[in-house]
Amino acid sequence: MRRSLWLLPVLLLLLTGCSRRYYETPQPALIVLKSPKLRYADMGFLYRGESRIKIQIYTAGRPVFTLSVGERICLDGSCMSEAEFYRKFFGVAYPPGTLHAIFSKRAIFGGEGLLKKKGRSEQQIFEPGRFDIIYTFDATSARFRDRINHIVIKISER
Template identity: 35%
Template structure:
């Protein structure tokens, strides 16, 4: 009887707290490259977002291998943590809390400091000090983030659809 009660309580807790998945209004296929001391990935994926919530689902050979969800917390296959803790552990303690979120959304980082605009809507940021050497390029079809000091590269390109009859 006690096992039956524990099973029902567990199911009730699961239903209340839920494993609900967020529904995103924008879902875009991308070619995603991430190189960091803790994450290494280069293949296709999806960037999904709704407001400030963003998710990167990463695929290798058509199989989902990782999902990075950023909303109130950042969740990866290893578990969930605050956005600040995630950035500190996976990127750099010297970055603003919203750095990864902004890169995934293709927005300027570090409150847009040192941003220069080029033709065609492209923007470039250079952020250099004793703890980081960042170049961040935003183009309509691509974002490229590289920090030479911390060994980080994040590149997100539009997945161009090809037509077999062309």
């Protein structure tokens, strides 16, 4: 009898392990990510967690692009700092947390220029010579466009 009492907690630990759920249930979405160095547009999945987001884009049923955004940004397994990612793939220095906020459908740049209209939020951010951003988002979609740096990010959840 005593032997079976300690067996139950051990079995529970083995079955659940020390596993942690980093992401919620995957959310299917149409994802467009265009910059001078990145060009992806197809159906994929958004995996959201408390402090990280993973984006996978599929073509013909196979993942062709994986982007993880957390403390560091990982592109197809190659990780770098957020500032380095922005510089390398976008050619501009955005504030920390910008990409995470876009994929979370939250305000960017500390809410600068935020206008709310009928369940939809919009931000227009302009800094001469650096960026000219129009960003709109609601519960199911986000559209980010930087006209100076030729960057487009669109998310339409299904």
